[in-house]
Amino acid sequence: MVSTFFERWHPKTNTFHISFGEMTITLDDVSSSLGIPVSGAAVALLEDDNNTNFELLVNYLGVTDEEATQQLHQYNDEYTGTRVQIVYLRLLRDLDNVAGYSWGSRCLAWLYRQLGQASRFKVKQIAGWNTFLFFLNL
Template identity: 35%
Template sequence: MHTFHLPCGECTITLEDVHLQLGLPVDGDAVTGSVHSADWGAVCYELLGTISDNIKGSRIEMGWLRDTFPEPDDDSTELEKIRYARAYILQVIGGYLMSDLSRNLVHLRWLLKLVDFRVAGEFSWGSTVLATLYREMCGATRLNKAKIGDIRLLLEQQSEAQVPLVNFAIVEMHQSDRVLRQFGFRQLIPVAPEVLDDHHKIDLRQLHTD
């Protein structure tokens, strides 16, 4: 877990930052679920109305989404608008909110959360994005062999010592007592963080595994 260490003290990116800057909901159900036996071609056809010729494991090219789903016009049917909205959201997720090293692939599991937009709006997408950000920052520190510090999460004046952020199989645990000064509170001596090294290596980002 990582925190930025500045001259003024420790500072971290919080759910409040995600909510205010990106407009994503931070309350609601965790974005998780089982995708072990999904037929991605069938999922793609059912929710987008067409199937890409180049599904890479369980991911799809965002370039194909852009070329296949032009912006709807006044003559577009309601179904065409819904499919365009799903394709557009996939591009936002893969290209901006939760991108990976490919820069042009997005996991089709996100489609499973876009079956009903009303239900999709009840998920805590802000927590999902923040969990991904923390995981990527952790990976960057290992890649660069440099320690940034500890990221901690504070939800207002939350008293719990640990806060879980969930993104499918990714779970990031954070202490809420590290950056109290950032919110104008008195900084107490923080407790020792829980060691989750073995679980921290688990995610769903391999091409052919869930």
């Protein structure tokens, strides 16, 4: 079923082309399916910075200096888009502000991007939480 979504996705219009017309995933779909906020502050990521990322890994995830160095080396060399970017930790430093972000907007933008990439001719995989597509009433 999910592969059918990929085949029918048109990245220029961000819509599924189905025999009876076009359909898309909206912020309302995200909000009602996932129950996460679609209004609030934008989830804007800052540029990756190894010093800041090192600090985030050590202070917020509790890894040792050696583990952080190893993880950053692997992260920089092998980042494939299938892992969560470390820069998201910056948004989680102050947990009191987390609910004020528009996480639904970010999720939808990410899904659109991944569907656009997966709809290309030779692509055989997609990153992200594809199970969400099953929750939609398209």
